[in-house]
Amino acid sequence: xxxxxxxxxxxxxxxxxxxGTISSxxxxxxxxxIVCASKNYxxxxxxxxxxxxxxxxxxxxxxxxxxxxAVSPDGQYIITGIENVRIKMWDFSSGNLxxxxxxxxxxxxxxxxxxxxxxxxxxxxxxxxxxxxxxTGEVIDKFKTGxxxxxxxxxxxxxxxxxxxxxxxxxxxxIEARNNIRELKTKKLGDIHSLVITxxxxxxxxxxxxxxxxxxxxxxxxxIATLEGHKSSxxxxxxxxxxxxxxxxxxxxxxxIWEIPxxxxxxxxxxxxxxxxxxxxxxxxxxxxxxxTDQTIKIWNLP
Numbered sequence: 640x641x642x643x644x645x646x647x648x649x650x651x652x653x654x655x656x657x658x659g660t661i662s663s664x665x666x667x668x669x670x671x672x673i674v675c676a677s678k679n680y681x682x683x684x685x686x687x688x689x690x691x692x693x694x695x696x697x698x699x700x701x702x703x704x705x706x707x708x709a710v711s712p713d714g715q716y717i718i719t720g721i722e723n724v725r726i727k728m729w730d731f732s733s734g735n736l737x738x739x740x741x742x743x744x745x746x747x748x749x750x751x752x753x754x755x756x757x758x759x760x761x762x763x764x765x766x767x768x769x770x771x772x773x774x775t776g777e778v779i780d781k782f783k784t785g786x787x788x789x790x791x792x793x794x795x796x797x798x799x800x801x802x803x804x805x806x807x808x809x810x811x812x813x814i815e816a817r818n819n820i821r822e823l824k825t826k827k828l829g830d831i832h833s834l835v836i837t838x839x840x841x842x843x844x845x846x847x848x849x850x851x852x853x854x855x856x857x858x859x860x861x862x863i864a865t866l867e868g869h870k871s872s873x874x875x876x877x878x879x880x881x882x883x884x885x886x887x888x889x890x891x892x893x894x895x896i897w898e899i900p901x902x903x904x905x906x907x908x909x910x911x912x913x914x915x916x917x918x919x920x921x922x923x924x925x926x927x928x929x930x931x932t933d934q935t936i937k938i939w940n941l942p
Contacts, residue, residue: 644908649673649689650682650936661930663707663917667731668714670921673928675936676705681719683731686926686938695734698723706747711773712755720746726760726769728776738776743767747789752797759800763789768802770814782817784810792834792843794857801843803831809845809855821860825853833876835885837899846873846887854902864902868895871914877927879920879941886927888915894929894939908939 650661664675672692673684679700683693697705703723710717716737717729726746727739744762751758757779758771768791769781786805793800799820800812809831811821823843830848836857837844843855852866852873871890878885878899885897894908894915913932920927920941927939 644906644939644942646908646910646937646939647689648935648937649684649686650675650691650930650934652934659934660913660932661917661934661936662705664919664928664930664936665708665710666919666921666926666928667710668712668922670923670925673919673936673938674708674710674717675917675930676708676719677934678704681705681708681717681729683717684936693734695729697721697727697729698725706745707749709749709751709758711751712753716773718749718751718758720749720760722746724762726758726771728758728773740771740776740778742769748791750791750793752793753795754797756797759791759793761788761791761802763787768800768812780814780817782812790831790834792836794836794840795838796840799836799840801834801836803834803845809834809843811843811857811860823855823860823862825862825865828853832872832874835876835878837878838880838882842899844876844885846876848872850889852876852885852887852897866897866902866904868904868907869893874915875917877918877920879924880922881924884920884941886918886920888918888929890914892931894918894927896927910937911935 659678662676698721707720722745724742728737746760747763749760770779788803791802809823810819813820833846845853850869854864869889875888887895892911896906911931917930
């Protein structure tokens with residue numbers, strides 16, 4: 640394992656033309672590939688060789704870009720949340736469309752349960768969350784968030800969803816009971832761009848337009864810390880699988896690494912020439928990936 644935060648650039652602006660900003664990226668479960676969303680496409684990149692192995696046009700139209708991507712736990716499927724009120728699932732190996740479903744608003748965020756049974760999507764313009772059966776694409780459940788919401792997170796036991804209720808609070812939704820069990824509030828919440836729940840379900844963490852990262856206790860809803868350091872909006876958060884580190888990407892062009900037990904900043908990564916819209920951690924905890932408005936994807940070695 641590397642002893643420093645060195646990095647390689649596997650997607651270079653000069654090779655992409657006008658393909659555009661990286662809006663989302665995820666590692667595959669085996670840690671060998673990166674799936675990213677950019678404009679109307681999603682792409683699959685080989686980390687070791689740095690080469691693009693597939694590029695799929697997921698949607699058409701000027702205002703119909705791919706907002707988010709997710710990968711099923713078995714690595715067989717890619718899920719895309721699309722601006723033109725669509726969610727689509729694709730076969731990883733062939734790139735073929737498996738199923739698609741309409742929604743009542745632009746799908747800004749998608750996630751997959753850790754058992755691979757269902758997909759969750761949030762429609763930012765409609766303010767609603769839907770849950771689909773991963774295999775059939777049938778809607779299992781749906782509910783309204785009570786306001787415009789752009790992001791969500793699912794707990795590691797697949798029983799709870801954290802979502803933003805407009806700018807007022809973060810709610811915890813019990814999937815089986817179908818009700819909100821907890822509300823997380825702060826006077827400085829602002830627009831929330833990203834949410835994560837730690838694997839041990841100890842904390843809920845949010846990244847905000849107002850440069851701040853807030854940390855709440857999952858069990859009580861009490862806010863225990865505010866992490867300051869970014870000089871612009873915090874667009875993306877990711878956790879290492881062991882829950883030891885939080886990674887944040889910001890409009891200030893940096894990636895910051897925070898130690899979860901101490902809630903302290905331990906390193907700042909620089910190298911992007913644009914806002915860092917999306918970050919991810921590999922399943923084996925070897926790498927961090929970052930995507931930016933500069934159209935590049937960088938892979939960082941975790942020491």
